[in-house]
Amino acid sequence: MQLLHATDYSVAQPTGHHDDAPAKNGGRSWWSRWAARLVRRPSAPTDEPAAALDRPPVVPAQAAGVAAATDLPTLVEGMLEQGRYCLLLRPQITASLSTEQYGLARDALERAMANVPAGLVDLSRRDAESSAEGETLRHVEPLMLDRYQVTNRQFRQFVVAGGYDVLPLWDAEVWPVLAEFVDLTGTAGPRFWRSGRYPSGEDDHPVVGINWYEAVAYSRWVGKRLPTDSEWVKAAAWPVCLADNQVSQRRFPWGDVMDRGRCNVWGSGPGRTAAVTQFSTGVSVGGVYQLIGNVWEWTSGDFDGVDAEGEPLDLPTMLKTIHGGAFDTYFEHQACCDFQSGENPLSRKHNIGFRCALSRCDVGTAVVRTNPLTL
């Protein structure tokens, strides 16, 4: 039953977060707006009477993306199709899988994610003068990082499965505004989609128009998380630890000199997002694509409020860190491994996407079973 526990979202009862003040939309509380959207979804049950919408939400199991199938093979197959192999590879789950099922999940992991070894990384900015030596060195535990940015096709799996309606996937502070995370037609989804669909021909383009919370929710849904700043820089700059804790790391994934032909930044690409598999010459040592360019990537860290010269900044609000530059990044020093910028976590911009990470300790090893459990 551990497998069911890992994917069971049907207990969403947001106690203690009731909004007593009259809400904007006709005085309806946030959960009634949220529930109204749930009812509008074609795949969600629509037999709930409208009068019941003023109650706090109870998420139906189907809307939570839990497979309706009760047998393990179908459930595993469905999760693999959705790209949720990491949930299957949790140490607590692998014991429930057959060798074949484990192998399939493991293959999916190896194809989609790259290893980043443990070690030190230097988070100082090269043009900063204020960073004291040694203070900016961070130790990073071994992890796996998505080889590609999360694509429209992958994110659509999350939208179709009703990920926007599963409250436990979302941080509680955004529950009141969850109903506003909609596309151009008012359907739940990234900002620039229409009726829950991304623009034609952009299946393999990175998903954009998603805020930090949407990135976090997707990451949770697939059993991953956003990388920390240290992890992101470690994967991109691929530092080599020399004697006496001296770290030598790259300015760009391919070396120390900018080569615009290796990345999608201003002046080198189509002037908009490109497929995540393009620019293969810009791949990192570990085999991660487009860490520089195409779209900025949300990380889990808070922006430190320091500019490139180490001067403290007065930020308009709390910002989350973004890394790597985008297709419209103009200056090359803003599209390098050690540059970070900040963005409001609620912003849904045209040039910010994300990729996911996974700690190596969250990947279980194979357990040889002759008679795997069935649900």
Add this chain to the structure above:
Amino acid sequence: MLKQVQQPLQSMLLIQQANQVACYICGAGNTYDVELCRDCFAPMALAHQAASQKVMPNLVAALGSSAAGKTVYLGMLMDMLSRQPDRLQAFARGAFSINLQQAAAGALARGEFPEKTPCEPDRWNWVHCQIRSHAQKTPLELILPDMPGEALLEELDHPHTYRVVYPLLAKSLGVLIFVDASRLQSGSLDEDYFTMKLLSYLTEIQAGGRHDWSRRPVAFVLTKADECEPCFDDPATFVQFRAPGFWRQCRERFRNYRFFAAGVAGGCAYRSTRYGRVRVPLRVEPRGIVEPFEWIVKQLKS
């Protein structure tokens, strides 16, 4: 005691006075060796280039309130057009034409916005460039001045304070009008009033026939649109609801206009300096910069 001095021949001075060069902007006569027009302070290099290259550059004015983002826009535009072989390319005519893009791009690369354009006309930036496009075989010669908003406002309130403004606008074949979208979004009406004044001033400029200002192309550029994303989705609707006065005046008095949204910084923060709190860009991501200019160029050629 004898003292050696260099004294130009009086006959030489007379020759210089006799062969006066007309300022390209205001038409006032100037001696050959002056750098700026004695009347309007426009660079005489414009007149010299026009004479030596036998071309008559078109004037496009760039107008807007103080700190609306004219310098950043024009500097970024010229830098982008001179770097990328895209639909439009710009080639500077004369070294002085590169000053603006150098100042703007240099400041942005350092993580700050360029300094405000001084009010003194002799310190304004002028750009003379040749615009080439794939669609048109014949290049277009353009002059773009970067005038400070304070000077423009002074001229609107007290005509002939800045003597370059009136002849420049009378001669301009098109205009880029900059409106600070973030100020509109915050509810301030200053931008609305300023733009209404400006449109009123333009329509009063004496010009007839084809050169009537109501027929000339006017590109309204909503700057700092990166701070208000809805502006990018539909700039015209944004103006309609945020600046109704300017919107109505525009519809009544102009026939060939279009609204654009533009932004240079992907995000902004503030830095405390000894002069106070200054706005700084967190990163530079030009968006919607070329489109208004491309539209103006297309209108000028058609």
